[in-house]
Amino acid sequence: MSENDSDGEIHSSSDSSSELDVSGTRFNPLKALYSTKTKVPVAKAKLHDNVLSLESRQNILGGFDQPYDEQRIKQIRAANTLRKKLPEPSGQPTRRFAPEQGLVQVQKPYRLQRNIFLRLEKGYEGPLAKLQEWMNKRTRVRIYTRKQKGVRGHISGIVEIFDHHWNMAVSDVSETWRRRKYRYSENNLAPEAIGPLKDCTERLRRLGIVLPPSKARCDGKKYVICTRKVPQLLILGEQVVLVTPEPPEPEKSDSVELKQ
DSSP states (O other): OHHHHHHHHHHHHHHHHHHHOTTSTTOOHHHHHHOSSOOOSOTTOOOOSSHHHHHHHHHHHTSTTSOOOHHHHHHHHHHHHHHHSOOOOOSSOOOOSOGGGSOOOOOOOGGGOOOHHHHHHHOOOTHHHHHHHHHHTTOEEEEEEEOSSSEEEEEEEEEEEEOTTOOEEEEEEEEEEEEEOGGGSOOOSOGGGOOOOOOOHHHHHHTTOOOOOEEEEEETTTEEEEEEEEEEEEEOGGGEEEEEEOOOOOOOOOOOOOOO
16 A cells, blocks of 8 residues: 555656646646746746737747847837838929819908908998998088987098998097086986086196087077087997988078068
């Protein structure tokens, strides 16, 4: 019995050693992985993360028949990189199309040219066309302006330029507007909070602001009509109510009315 046991132990030990032999036919990789008796055939072998990494490197070298050489792998990769780079163009590129298939000159759309002078050259239609006609003929026009409620007054002058929003620049301006007298003006403040009126002419003069002189005449008990003349004036289109040619001044009658 002892001889049989010893023979079995020798046979089992030989089987385990053959399973741990890398070059043997009975090599067991799982057992070699966890066994402490596994011997690495080449002590300085290159370590890889996985089998695919080793396989890709060996394929670069030409297969598993070729010896592993890290320096040769780097040379092969560098040569492949240079081969993939495109050659730099030399000189002018050659034409690949027929002459009639060349570049087409594209004109910029007119709507993108936001120029008021070009727009006036093209011309307007409708009421703006009439306004442009008065501007070209230097006809004096009367522009009625509005206030919060109703018509504020009118402005007489020559239109120098305008746009489709009815914003206008007018020269030789004579402005007339109607307002309430100060004592009859609307004021929501308490009467005791309203102080006496102050003359700001000196303060405006120090600031370099020169206001054009204006004249006022009574229009009934609560209103006055103010007039002033300025060389130039810019009118916002949102304030325009109506634009008409300046009506002729009424002729003064030479006849004298006799009082009875």
